[in-house]
Amino acid sequence: xxxxxxxxxxxxRETHDVRRGVPRTDAVLRDPRLSTAAxxxxxxxxxxAIRQAQEQARAGxxxxxxxxxxxxxxxxxTAGGLRPVINATGVLLHTNLGRAPLSTAxxxxxxxxAGPTDVELDLTTGARARRGRSALAALRDRVPxxxxxxxxNNGAAALVLAATALAAxxxxxxxxxxxVEIGDGFRLPDLLVSxxxxxxxxxxxxxxxxxxxxDALGPATGxxxxxxxxxxxxxxxxxxxxxxxxxxxxxxxxxxxxxxxLAPHPALPGEPDAETQLRAGASLVTAxxxxxxxxxxxxxxxxxxxxxxxxxxxxLARALRVDKxxxxxxxxxxxxxxxxxxxxxxxDPARLRxxxxxxxxxxxxxxxxxxxVAGAATVGGGGAPGVTLPSAALxxxxxxxxxxxxxxxxxxxxxxxxxxxxxLRAVPPEDDERLAEAVRSAAGR
Numbered sequence: 001x002x003x004x005x006x007x008x009x010x011x012x013r014e015t016h017d018v019r020r021g022v023p024r025t026d027a028v029l030r031d032p033r034l035s036t037a038a039x040x041x042x043x044x045x046x047x048x049a050i051r052q053a054q055e056q057a058r059a060g061x062x063x064x065x066x067x068x069x070x071x072x073x074x075x076x077x078t079a080g081g082l083r084p085v086i087n088a089t090g091v092l093l094h095t096n097l098g099r100a101p102l103s104t105a106x107x108x109x110x111x112x113x114a115g116p117t118d119v120e121l122d123l124t125t126g127a128r129a130r131r132g133r134s135a136l137a138a139l140r141d142r143v144p145x146x147x148x149x150x151x152x153n154n155g156a157a158a159l160v161l162a163a164t165a166l167a168a169x170x171x172x173x174x175x176x177x178x179x180v181e182i183g184d185g186f187r188l189p190d191l192l193v194s195x196x197x198x199x200x201x202x203x204x205x206x207x208x209x210x211x212x213x214x215d216a217l218g219p220a221t222g223x224x225x226x227x228x229x230x231x232x233x234x235x236x237x238x239x240x241x242x243x244x245x246x247x248x249x250x251x252x253x254x255x256x257x258x259x260x261x262l263a264p265h266p267a268l269p270g271e272p273d274a275e276t277q278l279r280a281g282a283s284l285v286t287a288x289x290x291x292x293x294x295x296x297x298x299x300x301x302x303x304x305x306x307x308x309x310x311x312x313x314x315x316l317a318r319a320l321r322v323d324k325x326x327x328x329x330x331x332x333x334x335x336x337x338x339x340x341x342x343x344x345x346x347x348d349p350a351r352l353r354x355x356x357x358x359x360x361x362x363x364x365x366x367x368x369x370x371x372x373v374a375g376a377a378t379v380g381g382g383g384a385p386g387v388t389l390p391s392a393a394l395x396x397x398x399x400x401x402x403x404x405x406x407x408x409x410x411x412x413x414x415x416x417x418x419x420x421x422x423x424l425r426a427v428p429p430e431d432d433e434r435l436a437e438a439v440r441s442a443a444g445r
Contacts, residue, residue, distance in 0.1 A: 093381030167222025
């Protein structure tokens with residue numbers, strides 16, 4: 001007698017039915033919301049969101065009929081791949097989050113420059129013109145002591161160009177206390193040696209005088225390099241030769257100030273700035289544009305006209321040049337309204353406390369364990385080491401950290417004493433409601 005197959009269990013039939021009910025990709029693509037998104041984001045991006053939604057339906061996380069809605073919810077805001085994040089870490093210039101957020105003026109300038117522009121063309125004469133001339137003029141206006149300026153693609157590139165053009169095969173004199181590592185294993189001495197220059201260390205880790213540099217001078221000296229130790233401090237029995245002490249030695253003095261402060265700032269009295277260094281006699285100043293300046297990633301070179309001319313005519317300058325989008329964002333940063341970085345740097349602690357209190361009250365009313373607490377923010381990005389800025393934060397249970405980072409609107413805070421703190425100093429006030437909604441979503445409310 002033929003044996004009949006065993007009857008399927010109810011659970012097996014249910015699993016089978018769920019899988020059969022998951023809509024096909026081509027059927028989901030007919031949803032107007034997704035077909036429109038395919039034209040905006042690209043079909044590959046939309047299909048990836050659909051596949052994620054289908055997998056969740058097959059796993060029983062959502063009903064099959066909700067696949068189109070879930071696919072729409074999973075779509076990214078742009079095709080760029082980078083997700084906008086709310087920086088609630090309390091670090092104003094967080095390297096892992098892209099350092100300085102651009103101002104609205106800079107963002108609009110980038111959008112306007114996305115098409116054909118006059119980046120290297122004089123529209124009046126029809127002849128070729130200096131690349132980014134209006135951005136360079138704006139940079140010179142902000143640093144009057146700079147006879148000329150040049151822009152490359154980041155701060156390290158600015159120093160590489162200077163070392164290559166001025167000291168390849170020659171000596172760079174540098175204090176032992178300024179042989180720094182700036183993060184992720186990136187060491188300044190390795191960068192400089194890669195240009196073909198020779199490093200000649202002078203002085204000691206904690207004390208270096210002008211006489212130490214003078215004793216090391218010779219016919220092979222390319223320049224003296226002063227590096228701001230931007231991510232650490234040496235205290236106690238210390239001595240460092242200033243720019244004014246080194247300029248009489250008769251060789252160029254290059255000052256790498258790092259953080260991109262163009263002029264003195266009352267909140268950062270110990271932070272070197274380009275204008276002051278040039279007035280003290282520096283031949284050339286190098287800095288980053290995406291730190292305290294609050295602009296796009298780029299490297300700034302400011303100083304003597306002939307030195308800048310030497311740098312711009314070097315073949316390496318072509319490889320390190322910036323694109324039109326960076327030039328547009330830089331000029332808008334220099335000439336436009338206050339940047340988000342500047343706003344965060346000078347934020348009123350009392351207003352931060354008031355914002356934290358309002359957020360905590362609103363979330364507590366929704367059943368969230370939220371408290372307003374005092375905090376201390378930092379500049380970050382290798383700027384103003386040791387400087388803390390009084391702030392206020394929203395304190396949540398530690399378990400909120402991962403859901404907040406992985407939510408629809410990612411929020412990155414910091415963990416402290418078993419709590420997840422969302423520091424408000426780098427969060428614009430207009431983002432408070434988005435922040436609150438992200439917390440409610442992380443709480444499942």
